[in-house]
Amino acid sequence: MPLIRYKVINAALSNEPVNVPCSYDVSSSGVFSMLKGSGPCKVPGVTISDLLKMVDGPYLLKMDCEGCEAQVILGPERERLNVFEHIILETHPLNSGVSDEKLLTSSKGLGFECRLHMEKHDPKVGGNIYHCKSLGYVKSSALKAT
Incomplete structure (x- = not known):
């Protein structure tokens, strides 16, 4: 049986290193936005380069950061997303x-084919969930952040 390896990183992916305010309010935790948030705790924000320094052989990136996805996909380090399959x-x-x-x-x-995975019908949040698969997957060792 193959060994399954994963690493959970408690950080907010962003286009620049920041500290993201967060809230402990459970009632609003489902729609918390790092772009509009405030609160007593701070989560470290990391860039794609920072993230790649923390992991070996990344395979999957899951982004659900209530708005920062646009900063990452349209940001200055977007080409580094090629390390993910x-x-x-x-x-x-x-x-x-x-x-x-x-x-x-x-x-x-960037070389990804995205398919709709789930349509959301919440007018407060909007948006959908997509699964994007790389059509030209590049091994992370070739692009490893230095």
């Missing part, structure tokens, strides 16, 4: 101001 992406156009179409077009330009 799969990206699970939850869009938040009401928080980010960026349409699903723009994110999907950018993802396609």
Whole structure:
């Protein structure tokens, strides 16, 4: 039986290193946005380069950060997403101001084919969940952050 390895990183992915305020309010935790949040705790924000320094051989990136997905997919380090074979992406156009179409077009330009995984019907949050698969997967060792 193959050994399954994973690493959970308690960080908010962003286009720049930041400390993201968060809230302990359970009633609003389902729609917390790092773009509009405030609260007593702080979560470290990391760039894609920072993230790649923390892991070996990344395979999957799951982004559900209530709006920061647009910063990552459209940001200055977007080319580094090529090290992932799969990206699970939850869009938040009401928080980010960026349409699903723009994110999907950018993802396609990076060599990913994205398919709708689940349609969300919450008018407070908007957006959908997509599974994006790399059409030209590049081993992370070739692009490892230095």
